[in-house]
Amino acid sequence: MEKKHATSDVRQRILETADRLFYQHGLRAVGIDRIIAEADVAKMSLYKHFPSKDELILAVLKYREVQIQEFFGAAMHQHEKRMKSKLRAFFAALKDWSMSPGFRGCAFQNARVELADPNHPGTQFVREHKQRFQTFITGIIEESLGKGSAKAAPAINLLVEGVVVTSVIEGSPHALDVARDAALKMVENEKIV
Amino acid sequence: MEKKHATSDVRQRILETADRLFYQHGLRAVGIDRIIAEADVAKMSLYKHFPSKDELILAVLKYREVQIQEFFGAAMHQHEKRMKSKLRAFFAALKDWSMSPGFRGCAFQNARVELADPNHPGTQFVREHKQRFQTFITGIIEESLGKGSAKAAPAINLLVEGVVVTSVIEGSPHALDVARDAALKMVENEKIV
DNA sequence: ACAATAACAGACAGGTCTGTATATTTGAGC
DNA sequence: GCTCAAATATACAGACCTGTCTGTTATTGT
Numbered sequence: 105m106e107k108k109h110a111t112s113d114v115r116q117r118i119l120e121t122a123d124r125l126f127y128q129h130g131l132r133a134v135g136i137d138r139i140i141a142e143a144d145v146a147k148m149s150l151y152k153h154f155p156s157k158d159e160l161i162l163a164v165l166k167y168r169e170v171q172i173q174e175f176f177g178a179a180m181h182q183h184e185k186r187m188k189s190k191l192r193a194f195f196a197a198l199k200d201w202s203m204s205p206g207f208r209g210c211a212f213q214n215a216r217v218e219l220a221d222p223n224h225p226g227t228q229f230v231r232e233h234k235q236r237f238q239t240f241i242t243g244i245i246e247e248s249l250g251k252g253s254a255k256a257a258p259a260i261n262l263l264v265e266g267v268v269v270t271s272v273i274e275g276s277p278h279a280l281d282v283a284r285d286a287a288l289k290m291v292e293n294e295k296i297v
Numbered sequence: 298m299e300k301k302h303a304t305s306d307v308r309q310r311i312l313e314t315a316d317r318l319f320y321q322h323g324l325r326a327v328g329i330d331r332i333i334a335e336a337d338v339a340k341m342s343l344y345k346h347f348p349s350k351d352e353l354i355l356a357v358l359k360y361r362e363v364q365i366q367e368f369f370g371a372a373m374h375q376h377e378k379r380m381k382s383k384l385r386a387f388f389a390a391l392k393d394w395s396m397s398p399g400f401r402g403c404a405f406q407n408a409r410v411e412l413a414d415p416n417h418p419g420t421q422f423v424r425e426h427k428q429r430f431q432t433f434i435t436g437i438i439e440e441s442l443g444k445g446s447a448k449a450a451p452a453i454n455l456l457v458e459g460v461v462v463t464s465v466i467e468g469s470p471h472a473l474d475v476a477r478d479a480a481l482k483m484v485e486n487e488k489i490v
Numbered sequence: 491a492c493a494a495t496a497a498c499a500g501a502c503a504g505g506t507c508t509g510t511a512t513a514t515t516t517g518a519g520c
Numbered sequence: 521g522c523t524c525a526a527a528t529a530t531a532c533a534g535a536c537c538t539g540t541c542t543g544t545t546a547t548t549g550t
Contacts, residue, residue, distance in 0.1 A: 307527070341528075341529090
């Protein structure tokens, strides 16, 4: 007979499946029925854990932020061994990500587009996430330059946001090199001045 | 009695209405029924001019590219009078746009997100449009710096893409100043080297 | 062993979606 | 005045959507 699921953690299975489908096809293109089918879960189980699709979307965004943190933590840790600065390691990790199969850009940018409503909880969470991400980038630059002198951080953050959308549209990681070189020049000029 | 429409150009009325609704709410959130209602047009008229919603989307993207060109042409022409360079005028126009009511970012970026399918004709058109837009930016920099020396153009293009998404997410035009200053520094450093 | 909880299956309501079919009305040129 | 094309109104098919309801089956703690 068919085996039951190992962990039996239904909630986790829903989150992972929804995250994968939402990211791949978009929030509106994926219906509840498809999520429960691919997660192999009953519809009532989903609605018990997540009272509505909007709340599921919000939970997926929170889940994904943790995944992103873990990915950058691991990928940068690898690259830092053979690279001159944490900033270089960051751009190497970014390139890894943009070249990974199924890459479709930043899930938070995409959610902001699909959740057109500025009052949607997901929209608000995206804004908060981007603040945290900018803080993360600022920290990287400070560790590469010395504390308190990361004046280029906001501009580099814009470069990063831009290179993510652009590499999706171009279907190529080429722009990653452009962004990295520009960012390195920015901090270099910052040091001189 | 109810007045008939002046121009009677049904196709144009459909395009303008669809453009407005698609931009405001998203491609998938707006249905055919809403478009025909707000355009005050019969459903059969829409399907006679545009055989499917996908073809309507593509037509709207083409229409919007012309509108964008006209907007930047006019706005930059105004700003150039009292500004030192075409590049500064470009960023001033960008800021005007990002502060206009209903601003929801770049319709082409947004379309790329919603049309998850990389083989959708709209997706391909977005890619081509972004090539043309980068050429446009390169031209602006060359006219500010002298021909052939716009090495910073690709990086500035990434800054622009990034500042558009970011100003939507932040709900503020603040990042525009960051992007403009960074771009001006880039071309300045280009001149010295 | 037994009660309580969690997950299951599957039908259903009520709405929306794209696209089609049918039949009628308007308007411009000749 | 007549013709022909364009635009109209309206109903419909068939699929999909979110969310609810009912009832059954595992699983788990005590």
